Amino acid sequence: xxxxxxxxxxxxxxxxxxxxxxxxxxxxxxxxxxxxxxxxxxxxxxxxxxxxxxxxxxxxxxxxxxxxxxxxxxxxxxxxxxxxxxxxxxxxxxxxxxxxxxxxxxxxxxxxxxxxxxxxxxxxxxxxxxxxxxxxxxxxxxxxxxxxxxxxxxxxxxxxxxxxxxxxxxxxxxxxxxxxxxxxxxxxxxxxxxxxxxxxxxxxxxxxxxxxxxxxxxxxxxxxxxxxxxxxxxxxxxxxxxxxxxxxxxxxxxxxxxxxxx
Amino acid sequence: xxxxxxxxxxxxxxxxxxxxxxxxxxxxxxxxxxxxxxxxxxxxxxxxxxxxxxxxxxxxxxxxxxxxxxxxxxxxxxxxxxxxxxxxxxxxxxxxxxxxxxxxxxxxxxxxxxxxxxxxxxxxxxxxxxxxxxxxxxxxxxxxxxxxxxxxxxxxxxxxxxxxxxxxxxxxxxxxxxxxxxxxxxxxxxxxxxxxxxxxxxxxxxxxxxxxxxxxxxxxxxxxxxxxxxxxxxxxxxxxxxxxxxxxx
Numbered sequence: 478x479x480x481x482x483x484x485x486x487x488x489x490x491x492x493x494x495x496x497x498x499x500x501x502x503x504x505x506x507x508x509x510x511x512x513x514x515x516x517x518x519x520x521x522x523x524x525x526x527x528x529x530x531x532x533x534x535x536x537x538x539x540x541x542x543x544x545x546x547x548x549x550x551x552x553x554x555x556x557x558x559x560x561x562x563x564x565x566x567x568x569x570x571x572x573x574x575x576x577x578x579x580x581x582x583x584x585x586x587x588x589x590x591x592x593x594x595x596x597x598x599x600x601x602x603x604x605x606x607x608x609x610x611x612x613x614x615x616x617x618x619x620x621x622x623x624x625x626x627x628x629x630x631x632x633x634x635x636x637x638x639x640x641x642x643x644x645x646x647x648x649x650x651x652x653x654x655x656x657x658x659x660x661x662x663x664x665x666x667x668x669x670x671x672x673x674x675x676x677x678x679x680x681x682x683x684x685x686x687x688x689x690x691x692x693x694x695x696x697x698x699x700x701x702x703x704x705x706x707x708x709x710x711x712x713x714x715x716x717x718x719x720x721x722x723x724x725x726x727x728x729x730x731x732x733x734x735x736x737x738x739x
Numbered sequence: 740x741x742x743x744x745x746x747x748x749x750x751x752x753x754x755x756x757x758x759x760x761x762x763x764x765x766x767x768x769x770x771x772x773x774x775x776x777x778x779x780x781x782x783x784x785x786x787x788x789x790x791x792x793x794x795x796x797x798x799x800x801x802x803x804x805x806x807x808x809x810x811x812x813x814x815x816x817x818x819x820x821x822x823x824x825x826x827x828x829x830x831x832x833x834x835x836x837x838x839x840x841x842x843x844x845x846x847x848x849x850x851x852x853x854x855x856x857x858x859x860x861x862x863x864x865x866x867x868x869x870x871x872x873x874x875x876x877x878x879x880x881x882x883x884x885x886x887x888x889x890x891x892x893x894x895x896x897x898x899x900x901x902x903x904x905x906x907x908x909x910x911x912x913x914x915x916x917x918x919x920x921x922x923x924x925x926x927x928x929x930x931x932x933x934x935x936x937x938x939x940x941x942x943x944x945x946x947x948x949x950x951x952x953x954x955x956x957x958x959x960x961x962x963x964x965x966x967x968x969x970x971x972x973x974x975x976x977x978x979x980x981x982x983x984x985x986x987x988x
Contacts, residue, residue: 530885552887562879566900566977578896579888614977634886 479505480543480670481529481638487537488524498524499535500695511664511671513685515678515727517735521696522674526642529672530554543637552580554638555631555669559646561623563615563630570611573598573629580634601629604666605659621652625659632663639664641673645680654712657683661709678724678731683710688727692734700730767947772954775947782936787955790921790933793849795963797856798917802910805861809868809902814894819873830862834920838927847928852921859920860913867909871902904978907971914963918956 481504488499498521506512514522527533528540531547540547542554555576563572577583577594587594602608605625615623624644631639644660645653661684664671675681681688682704690700702723706714714720749769755761756768763771776783812819834855841851875897883893925934933952940948 527881530881532881532884550884550887552885554885556882556885558878558882560876560878562876562882564879564897564900566903566975575883575896576886579883579886579892581887630882640885 479541480508480510481506481672482541483525483528483538484541485538486528486535486540488521488528488533489536490524497695499528500697502538502691502697504689504698506670506672509668509670511673511684511686513673513675513681513688514691515675515681515688515731516691516696517693517731518676520691520693520734522691523642525691525696526556526640526672526674529638530556530640551638553636554640555634555636556640556642557624557627557631557644559643561615561620561627563623563626565615568612568614569607569618569626570595570598570602572615573602573626573633575630576634583634598629598633601632602626604663605629620648621656624648624652624656628656628660628663632667632669635667636669639669639671641671641675643675644673646676653677653680654715658709658711660684665708678727679715679720681727682720682723683715690727690730690734693737699734702727764944764946767950771947772950775945776951776954779948779951783933783951783955786931786933786936786952787959789849789931790852790918790925790956791959793852793921793925793932794856794914794917794959797853797921798860798914798963800853800857801861801864801913801917804857805864805909805913806868806906808861808865809906810872810894810899812865813869813872813902814890814898816873819869826862826865829858834859835923835927838924841924842928848930851928852924852932852934855924856917856920860917863909863912863916864906867905868902871905872898875901903975907967907975910967910971911964914967915960918960922956 483502483504486499486502487497488502490496490498502521502525504512514525516522524533528535529542529547531540531542531550534548542551563569564575567575574587574594577587583594599608599611602611602625605628607622607625607629610618610622610626615626618626624647627644631641641660645656648656657680664684673681673684685704688702688704689698690702691697692699704723706717706720753769756766767775812822837858838851838855841854845851845854872894875893879897880893883897888896921932922934922937925932926938927934929935933956937949937952940946940952
């Protein structure tokens with residue numbers, strides 16, 4: 478049973494003459510699956526995120542999440558972006574707890590059960606290696622630390638679906654590889670359904686169960702690939718011949734997708 | 740340091756008046772102004788009180804309307820684009836030109852002074868709050884909207900706190916121009932207030948008293964500015980993180 482399902486989605490921005498961002502895009506993601514979406518620059522990956530989360534309704538076609546047609550923001554989703562967008566007037570703990578103030582049933586329980594929720598946030602912070610940074614403000618954290626906080630914020634309300642839009646795109650390679658491990662641990666511990674949009678093919682192969690390749694704009698899915706490596710994967714995995722071969726193959730798929738567009 | 744600059748300024752002024760034969764009714768020396776201040780102290784105090792009252796009332800109304808208007812205008816692109824030209828137009832009108840109209844409507848005295856202070860200080864507050872709210876990062880809006888946040892929640896959790904640095908920056912401008920507004924109104928149409936006092940003194944060629952009025956205004960302006968700044972530092976210490984916040988890791 479598919480948890481997220483897109484059927485022949487068309488999405489055009491700004492009226493009939495606007496940019497066609499998605500054309501005939503179909504995909505389906507199983508419950509608890511980790512899917513990565515890769516594709517050439519400007520292929521509509523971020524638009525895909527908006528369609529799935531209900532932030533931007535498709536022009537044609539239907540999106541289903543958890544068995545229900547998406548009509549508006551879905552609520553059971555956690556999001557993280559390349560830009561971690563923390564609130565500078567809140568310390569890290571309060572930033573992470575922000576979704577709890579909005580999502581029900583947490584919002585109405587938060588006041589009475591504050592200490593339980595704080596304990597939960599601290600536990601999550603421990604998992605990503607942020608213990609001791611609770612009272613720090615975002616500008617006092619490094620990029621990698623901010624991104625860890627961003628992951629915690631995306632997960633604090635136990636979302637069924639985690640949408641990640643190039644979350645590690647702005648980080649240096651070493652920090653990025655470290656956070657791959659952190660994200661994998663989080664996923665294995667909680668098993669949310671994850672859709673990860675990325676430019677980094679190694680990242681996609683390292684993290685995902687299945688990789689979807691998009692065409693150049695207007696975006697649709699042109700190929701998919703199941704990643705065979707057992708978990709937990711380690712950095713050693715990334716040096717296996719198979720791993721390199723898969724990234725190489727993805728690279729040429731995207732190359733040809735770009736040329737088709739040109 | 741500021742005290743040294745002020746003292747130096749007064750010293751130079753005194754010296755210029757000493758060295759060059761400047762008549763008192765052109766530019767009175769500081770010590771003459773001080774004498775005049777002492778002589779007219781009760782009057783200066785009473786009229787300053789009136790001016791302070793009209794200014795603060797006009798300013799507070801401007802804060803209330805500026806905040807509310809800024810939230811409304813900043814939270815909708817449609818309203819923003821629709822109302823902005825009208826607001827710019829209003830702001831371009833010299834406020835001196837409005838005072839006679841206000842006198843026609845409300846008579847002379849306290850009410851036109853309050854309204855002029857309000858009109859002149861309203862605009863910077865509104866524009867700044869609207870800017871702060873309109874420029875919330877789209878990603879942040881997406882995060883909250885995807886969680887099912889209402890527009891009201893987005894404004895309360897993000898828009899308003901985020902616009903606070905803009906708001907306080909505008910308060911510091913607004914409080915000083917509020918004085919300009921009320922005193923302008925008093926010089927045109929009032930019997931009490933620092934503006935009226937200065938006009939009366941000017942009519943009698945009591946130039947030192949005119950200057951005493953100017954100084955009283957400056958002192959009140961600085962006072963309110965300092966209050967605004969103190970509140971600012973308490974509320975939005977996070978925005979000046981680089982200057983006086985704890986260092987980064």
